[in-house]
Amino acid sequence: MFEPHGPKRLSDIVTGDETWFPSFIISPKRFNRMWVDGQGDRPVVLRPGFQSRKRMFTVFFNYNGPLVVDVLPQDTTMTATYYVQNVLSQVKSAINEQRPKVSTSKTLLLHENAGPTKARATTQSLWELRIQVLPHPAYSPELAPCDFWLFPILKDRLAGRNFDRIQDLAKAVNSELRTTPEEDYQGVFQKWQIRRKRCIESHGEYFEGL
Template identity: 85%
Template sequence: MKKVCVRWMPHLLTVDQKRDRVRCATELLNMFKPHGPKRLSGIVTDDETWFPFFIIPPKSLNRMWVDEQGDRTVELRPGFQCRKRMFTVFFNYSGPLVVDILPKDTTMTATYYVQNVLSQVKSSINEQRPKVSTSRTLLLHNIAGPHKARATTQSLRELEIQVLPHPAYSPDLAPCNFWLFPILKDRLTGRKFDRIQNPAKALNSELLTLPDEDY
């Protein structure tokens, strides 16, 4: 016998949700197959995440040797009320497009997403590809409230941006979740910031140091 930890699942998918995952995956594979109708270079992806002003190292990096009388060092884990700010990051195959910081005491809503985030994305795409309209842009994001709200879908329709299918409870299909954010948080681990400008500068700097091949 051996004692093991249970396997933690963020969400137990229903049969219908699993079928939806298969449908979306099949649709995407058909879109981007060799000589298919779409190109990976047209994808713009984004997500939001909280960045604390201090990210403590994981337990695996906090291990230490102690003798029989030795005491372990105590590390206070940041609670729900710790200083943090929500960042929204957009990127495509060539690198970051937009990094938006949600103002203090503000909630991410569809109105804020449309007026403050999508407007920056449009400007960034036009600046990067001035001769190509946003109608060739393919947006991959999850179905969070601000993303699927009526105001957001209407704004994307006006910009002629096509939204790619994304099944519910599928963070493993969002490049921000399974690739970008873990890298950024790992690089910022152990660094303490006293003002919001400092983690913002550090995050932007780390985004620019990632090789183009990684994007």
């Protein structure tokens, strides 16, 4: 589909997912590794508490950069209705603004295939928008650009910072997204292609080395 003379282009893909951002992001485990001699004590490593403040963010981006950052209101659940009315509507507006001369029927949507994204209301809305959904195998975060690239680098960059207000956290997330070079967004879709080819070559079996 995405070969040089194929019918589709990587620039037609819009991808997104949701993740939790706590008000204080702990540094990844790899940053805490250190040598300790036989007489030394293990260093104390902070862990997020069960009741730590956090909020769900939904982020969508494409070949040119970020499109949508939605912050789920407090005490709200991500449902199909919310996803359609608040997330997909923003995605549609962002696509139309960025590519006013291109119909949404050219858009290829890559999102998770569970929960609200599979609900009837969601599939009906996508059908009405004439947006084609790309197939994504279940339980495969290594094939989802948000999981293998975007969310890890965002949390790495925000690690160690404390945000008293959700608005400040949202501004920081938006700032990191906007200052990420366009070539990085383009590069992740090239990596996505490589990962999908590896998956096909391994007939869907587990593999390492990416």
